[in-house]
Amino acid sequence: MTVNRRKFIGAGLLTLSGLALIPTVNVFAGIDKNKLSEGTVRWGIAMDMEALATKGPKVIEEAAAACHRVHNVPKIELQEEAVKWIWGEPYEKSFADQKHPYLNESFLNSLFPVLCNHCDNAPCVRVCPTGATFKREDGIVMMDYHRCIGCRYCMAACPFGARSFNFMDPRPYVKEPNPDYPLRQRGVVEKCNFCAERLAAGKQPACVEVNDALVFGDLNDEKSHIWKMLNSRYSIRRRPGLGTGPNIYYLV
Amino acid sequence: MYDAGKIIPGLIIFLILITFPLWYSLGQSAPVLGYQVETPEIEQLEEKECVESVSYMRASHMRLLDDWRNEVVRNSRRTYINNAGKTYEISLEATCFGCHTNKADFCDTCHSSLNVEPDCWNCHSEPKESQL
Numbered sequence A: 001m002t003v004n005r006r007k008f009i010g011a012g013l014l015t016l017s018g019l020a021l022i023p024t025v026n027v028f029a030g031i032d033k034n035k036l037s038e039g040t041v042r043w044g045i046a047m048d049m050e051a052l053a054t055k056g057p058k059v060i061e062e063a064a065a066a067c068h069r070v071h072n073v074p075k076i077e078l079q080e081e082a083v084k085w086i087w088g089e090p091y092e093k094s095f096a097d098q099k100h101p102y103l104n105e106s107f108l109n110s111l112f113p114v115l116c117n118h119c120d121n122a123p124c125v126r127v128c129p130t131g132a133t134f135k136r137e138d139g140i141v142m143m144d145y146h147r148c149i150g151c152r153y154c155m156a157a158c159p160f161g162a163r164s165f166n167f168m169d170p171r172p173y174v175k176e177p178n179p180d181y182p183l184r185q186r187g188v189v190e191k192c193n194f195c196a197e198r199l200a201a202g203k204q205p206a207c208v209e210v211n212d213a214l215v216f217g218d219l220n221d222e223k224s225h226i227w228k229m230l231n232s233r234y235s236i237r238r239r240p241g242l243g244t245g246p247n248i249y250y251l252v
Numbered sequence B: 001m002y003d004a005g006k007i008i009p010g011l012i013i014f015l016i017l018i019t020f021p022l023w024y025s026l027g028q029s030a031p032v033l034g035y036q037v038e039t040p041e042i043e044q045l046e047e048k049e050c051v052e053s054v055s056y057m058r059a060s061h062m063r064l065l066d067d068w069r070n071e072v073v074r075n076s077r078r079t080y081i082n083n084a085g086k087t088y089e090i091s092l093e094a095t096c097f098g099c100h101t102n103k104a105d106f107c108d109t110c111h112s113s114l115n116v117e118p119d120c121w122n123c124h125s126e127p128k129e130s131q132l
Helices: A005-029 A049-055 A058-070 A105-109 A123-127 A153-157 A196-200 A225-232 B004-018 B020-024 B054-074 B092-099 B104-113
Strands: A043-048 A086-090 A111-115 A133-135 A141-143 A214-218 A248-251 B079-081 B087-089
Touching (some): A058 A086, A058 A111, A123 A153, A225 A248, B004 B020, B087 B092
16 A cells, blocks of 8 residues: 555544544543642541540431531431431441451441541542532532532442432421521432531531531641641541542541 | 415415514503512612612623522622622522512512513522511
C-alpha cells in the first residue's frame, strides 16, 4: 500500500477528530474538577466512641431526634420506606469490612451513629445526572432539592446507605413542622446536609449540639479541636478501601 | 374549476377555523386578576416598596426566586443586594412572606387566574395568614 499525500492528510484529520472524544472520556473517567483546593475549610465530625459508650445508645436517638426535628424528616414506621439522616448502626453493619474473630464483644454490639460521610470523592456527586447533588467548597455534599428528579442513581452509588427516597408525601409524617426549613416532596431523595443552614447562621450541626461526644470542626485547621483529637487518638472511617474519603471519623 | 361549489366554502370554513384563536378573544377584556397587595405588614412600611421595582417584580419575580434559590443552595450566599443597594435576607418564608403575609389573596389569586401552579409549597411552608 502506498500512502499518497491525500491519504496522509485524510488519516491525520481523522486522528485529530478523536480529540472530540475528550469530554466524553472525562465524564466516564470521573475527573473531578471540584477537587478541594488547599487552605479552604473542610468540615468534619469526630465521634468519641468511648464517651458515647458511657452515655448509652439513648444519646444517638436524641441526636437523631434533634436532627430530624429541625429538618422536618418524616417519621415513617415501614422500614423499607423510612427516611433518615442520622441513625445508629451496629459495628456488624457499619464496619462490616473491619470485623475479625477476636474483636471485643462490647464493641461489636455497640451502636455507631452513621450519617452522610460528605466524602471528598463522593460517588453520588459523580452519578447525579442533573447536578442536584454537588460538592461545596467547604466539603459539604449538598443536595439541591429543586433539581432532584428522583432517579435514585445516588442511592445506588452511595456505599453507606446514607440516602433515603420519599416514597410518599412526607407531610403527614411530620408531626410539628419546623416552619424555618422546607420539607421535601414525594419522589425526591434526601440526606444529611451537614446542617448547612445552621452553619450559615454560625451554629453547630444539630446532632453535635445535643451530644458532646461528637466534635464538629474544620479538618484543615490545625488549631481546631477536631484536628487535635484526630491527631492524638486512633480513629477509623467507614469503608476506607473504597477511596471515597469520608469526613466522619470514629475515635476508638 | 371542478367542484368550485365545494372547494370554496370548504376553504372559507378552513380559514375561519384556523384563525379562530385570533378573533375569539377580540372584544373580551383582559382577565381580572383581583389580587390584593395590601397587608398589615405592608401598611406599616415607610416606603411601600418591594424587593425590586413593581414592574420588575410583576414581570420577573419567578426569575428572582430562581436566582435566590441558586444563591442559597448552590452558592451559599444568603443576602441579596437589590438595584438600589438595599440588602435583604434571601428567604421565601422570612422575606417575601414577611411582607406578603396574604399568600392566598396575593400570590395564589393572581396565579390561579392566570393558571400558574408553582409547586413550591409542597416543601416550603406558607405564611400564617393575616388579613386586613
